[in-house]
């Protein structure tokens with residue numbers, strides 16, 4: 001009985017092997033054996049691979065990928081960059097659930113191979129909204145299952161910023177005191193008499209601008225506030241307790257550093273404008289630094305100083321591959 005079973009199994013094996021040889025020797029018209037094998041292996045799932053080496057670590061928030069599949073938006077998973085520069089899958093609270101290594105990899109339903117576009121957003125930790133936030137950092141269309149997602153895509157920041165420019169001047173309008181005029185920075189011009197906006201920046205969707213004073217000797221950073229347009233007060237006006245108490249300052253972005261005093265024309269402070277998520281939970285400057293200028297040593301107050309456009313290296317590109 002046992003022998004009979006073995007013989008039957010052996011015959012079955014031989015006939016299967018013959019059938020397999022027949023298939024590989026004589027594929028159906030228009031198909032190849034490679035395609036047949038790949039399809040059999042990946043019958044249920046497809047793998048999304050993201051090269052996220054140009055992304056920085058987020059604090060208080062995390063990244064979430066999205067695929068546009070036949071017109072509907074499908075999540076492709078949440079992740080963040082660890083302190084060691086590795087990629088980790090995270091949950092909606094931003095807690096690490098799986099360390100992934102150098103690339104983001106996730107198995108997704110096979111139907112996602114029809115994806116037309118990849119979009120990456122920044123989502124708050126503790127996110128209660130299943131959908132995508134307005135903070136789209138990069139986007140790109142798939143071609144041959146590959147997408148190169150960039151910040152200038154219309155579904156992301158949508159700007160190249162090549163025409164961005166700006167000037168600033170020193171002054172302390174919050175106290176009007178002539179003795180402190182080197183302790184404040186304002187993004188305005190007074191050459192025409194009354195103050196006018198001095199920053200030429202496009203209006204963004206989901207993102208805001210933020211001014212910074214960087215002490216390059218000590219590596220310390222002070223925000224001067226966030227703003228959407230160059231002709232409005234920024235989020236903290238003249239700076240509250242840091243500023244003088246006479247006024248909130250003019251209707252432009254800027255900051256006074258009177259209490260405690262920071263002398264901005266000592267040749268060790270740099271003015272920087274970055275691009276930050278709206279409702280940003282990460283208090284640090286983002287990698288997307290747009291304009292900068294060392295404040296010249298001994299520069300007089302109310303003198304317009306031209307800012308330089310950054311080289312855009314902090315603007316990330318993410319490559320997405322479906323396989």
Ligand SMILES: [Ca+2]
Pocket residue numbers: 123127128129130131132133
């Ligand atoms: Ca969300």
Ligand SMILES: [Ca+2]
Pocket residue numbers: 224225234235236237238239253254255
């Ligand atoms: Ca301010």
Ligand SMILES: [Ca+2]
Pocket residue numbers: 276277280282283284285286
């Ligand atoms: Ca930030």
